[in-house]
Structures are given as structure tokens and as C-alpha cells.
Amino acid sequence: MPPGVVSFDLDGTLWEFAPMMDGALAAAIGSLERRHPELAGRLTVADLHRHRELVGQAMQGTLEQLRRESFREALKSVGGDPQLAEWLGDELLAARADVVGVHSDVEPVVDELLARGHVVGAITNGNFPFEQLALAERFAFVVHAEHVGEMKPAAAPFRRAAELAVADAARWVHVGDEIGTDVEGAQAYGMLGVWLNRSRRPVPEGVHPDGEIASLHELPDLVDRLLADR
Numbered sequence: 001m002p003p004g005v006v007s008f009d010l011d012g013t014l015w016e017f018a019p020m021m022d023g024a025l026a027a028a029i030g031s032l033e034r035r036h037p038e039l040a041g042r043l044t045v046a047d048l049h050r051h052r053e054l055v056g057q058a059m060q061g062t063l064e065q066l067r068r069e070s071f072r073e074a075l076k077s078v079g080g081d082p083q084l085a086e087w088l089g090d091e092l093l094a095a096r097a098d099v100v101g102v103h104s105d106v107e108p109v110v111d112e113l114l115a116r117g118h119v120v121g122a123i124t125n126g127n128f129p130f131e132q133l134a135l136a137e138r139f140a141f142v143v144h145a146e147h148v149g150e151m152k153p154a155a156a157p158f159r160r161a162a163e164l165a166v167a168d169a170a171r172w173v174h175v176g177d178e179i180g181t182d183v184e185g186a187q188a189y190g191m192l193g194v195w196l197n198r199s200r201r202p203v204p205e206g207v208h209p210d211g212e213i214a215s216l217h218e219l220p221d222l223v224d225r226l227l228a229d230r
């Protein structure tokens with residue numbers, strides 16, 4: 001059987017988003033307090049979430065722009081120098097890669113898919129600095145949807161991935177934790193959509209994933225079964 005392509009969503013699929021982001025925000029606050037001890041205890045993770053939410057309601061921009069603007073607002077709110085926001089944004093990005101808890105099934109399954117000859121890549125709506133992880137060396141492509149102008153489930157990020165992999169959508173399995181974004185988006189583009197349902201939620205009505213798995217360990221055999229029919 002000729003190999004296929006397996007693309008993964010990142011946040012919520014290869015790791016849990018909230019603990020990664022909370023850990024990274026706490027680390028960024030730690031960096032700020034080491035550089036400016038006079039600000040120690042002035043900002044909390046909850047404060048940074050609140051400022052990010054307000055900025056998201058007030059303006060448009062990339063995830064990175066919104067985050068940095070929210071840092072400017074947070075710094076201003078405690079009498080800090082808003083120009084520190086750029087530096088703090090860099091600290092946060094670095095911290096995200098440091099604190100992320102990649103699920104234990106990711107590496108062995110990526111290796112197994114590669115051993116079976118498949119191409120492995122990622123398609124994300126987020127801005128996690130994936131290339132900072134050693135794991136990224138095994139990925140043939142990483143598409144950040146906001147860089148191609150449309151978020152999943154729109155076609156553009158899937159199209160970009162297919163261009164990068166120089167592969168046919170018909171022999172492509174996309175795996176993600178969000179039914180509407182990942183499964184339906186991939187299916188609309190002609191790819192197979194597999195729902196990674198780690199918490200075993202019920203499948204919403206009217207949605208028909210090509211496969212549903214509770215752990216990535218089920219994925220390599222599922223991919224081979226799905227592609228055998230194509």
C-alpha cells in the first residue's frame with residue numbers, strides 16, 4: 001500500500017492547552033519579577049488572562065499581536081513600563097516550549113507512522129512555537145493557519161498543507177480534538193478526519209468522523225485501515 005500523509009492538530013491534541021498556557025504565563029511573570037523586583041506580586045496569571053480577553057474584545061490582530069498588546073495593558077495597569085511587552089512576549093513564547101506537556105503517546109506514534117512510511121505534519125490554528133521542540137524535526141510541515149489567512153475549518157490551511165507535502169488529499173488523514181475545526185474541516189477538503197476524543201465525549205449529532213480514537217496509540221492501525229479503502 002502506498003504511504004499517506006497524517007497531519008495533527010497541536011493544541012488539545014498533542015498536549016493540553018490550558019496547563020501549557022498557565023505554566024508559560026507563570027514563567028513569564030517569574031522572568032518579569034526577576035528583571036523588575038519592584039513588580040513582584042503585582043501581576044497574576046488570572047490578571048494576564050483578563051487583559052488578553054479584554055484586548056481580544058477591543059481589537060483585531062494576530063494571536064501574537066493581541067498577546068503583546070495585552071501585556072502592554074497589564075504592565076500599564078501596575079505602573080510597569082509598557083515597552084517591556086515585546087520582551088515579555090518573547091519570554092512567553094520560549095516558556096511555552098519549555099513547559100509544554102506533550103502527551104506520552106505522541107512520540108511513539110509519530111515514530112510508528114514514520115516507520116510505516118507515512119509523512120507526518122501539523123496544521124494548527126494557534127501560535128505555539130512548535131519548531132522549538134525536538135519533536136518538530138520529525139514533522140515534514142507545520143502550517144500555522146493565521147499565516148495563510150484563514151483558520152480551520154476553512155480550506156486554506158488544509159490546502160497549504162497539501163501543497164507543502166506535495167500530496168493528494170484523498171490519501172490524507174487529519175487528526176484533531178475539535179470536531180468542527182479538525183474533523184469537518186478536513187472532510188470538507190476531501191481528507192479523512194479522525195476525532196481524537198481523549199475524554200470520551202459523545203459524538204455530536206450529524207457529525208461523522210472517519211474514525212474516533214481515545215488515544216493516539218490506536219492511530220497507526222486506523223490510518224492503514226482507512227487508507228486501504230482509498
Ligand SMILES: [Mg+2]
Binds near residue numbers: 009010176177178
Ligand atoms: Mg485543538
